[in-house]
Amino acid sequence: MAAGHRRVDIEEVSDVTIAKFIDKKILDEGNIQIIGTQLFGLVDEDGRKKIVLDFSNVEYLSSAALGKLITLDKKVKKAKGKLKLCSIRPDIYEVFAITRLNQLFDIAETQEAALEGF
Amino acid sequence: MSSDEYFEVTIPSDTSEGQAVQVQIVEALEVREYPERDVFGVRLALEEALVNAIKHGNRMSPDKSVEIKCWINDERVRVEIQDEGPGFNRSDVPDPTLLENLERPCGRGIMLMGAFMNLIEYNEQGNKVTLEKIKGVAPEQPDTEGE
Numbered sequence: 001m002a003a004g005h006r007r008v009d010i011e012e013v014s015d016v017t018i019a020k021f022i023d024k025k026i027l028d029e030g031n032i033q034i035i036g037t038q039l040f041g042l043v044d045e046d047g048r049k050k051i052v053l054d055f056s057n058v059e060y061l062s063s064a065a066l067g068k069l070i071t072l073d074k075k076v077k078k079a080k081g082k083l084k085l086c087s088i089r090p091d092i093y094e095v096f097a098i099t100r101l102n103q104l105f106d107i108a109e110t111q112e113a114a115l116e117g118f
Numbered sequence: 119m120s121s122d123e124y125f126e127v128t129i130p131s132d133t134s135e136g137q138a139v140q141v142q143i144v145e146a147l148e149v150r151e152y153p154e155r156d157v158f159g160v161r162l163a164l165e166e167a168l169v170n171a172i173k174h175g176n177r178m179s180p181d182k183s184v185e186i187k188c189w190i191n192d193e194r195v196r197v198e199i200q201d202e203g204p205g206f207n208r209s210d211v212p213d214p215t216l217l218e219n220l221e222r223p224c225g226r227g228i229m230l231m232g233a234f235m236n237l238i239e240y241n242e243q244g245n246k247v248t249l250e251k252i253k254g255v256a257p258e259q260p261d262t263e264g265e
Contacts, residue, residue, distance in 0.1 A: 029133040063226035100215040
């Protein structure tokens, strides 16, 4: 993938991959597609099994983006890995709570807390 | 500012055009000092409604458009979004919170609109949605199981 199209920053901490969203608004269809491709690649192409998604920068998140997260969760589970979400603002957490996805995803307060859970 | 604002705009079936309308409405709310939470909810609901109209209603067809009407004053904002699709019946949309539907792409958008808006109403055909947010008034919350 061209560097110019990266919408997620990737960092390795021991054997855990931290994927941090760059965008404040994960709304636009085109961006959501790119994010999806990038995240799925972590599992499908790179074979990573321990992934933390960091939402520090995210101020808006649409249902289309939630769809990508659900697909990613499925892929990670299929690979017998673990996906954790962290640093979600209260407004965004409410989006997860309303849609009951807070029960599907493993959500930690901070990146440190997420890393401790592996 | 206390005067009422009204505008209507017709956009092609292109989600980036929808983004521009969202920005216009959000900026008008910010000028009128709507609380941050209202602005967040309206922006999210507009995104969901516009994507539904463009993708599900008009099926991204370049020869179909979406008509948006917006009324804003210091008490409330009302937005009507109409597409040229066949419409749908809201009761046919599966409950996205049921385990068997978690993977399905549809339903969550409508659910979010309902949670953040004071009013969400479809016309009989199901190709026009009306959204309303009353300034500073939290919608009746659905039963969520927060932590």
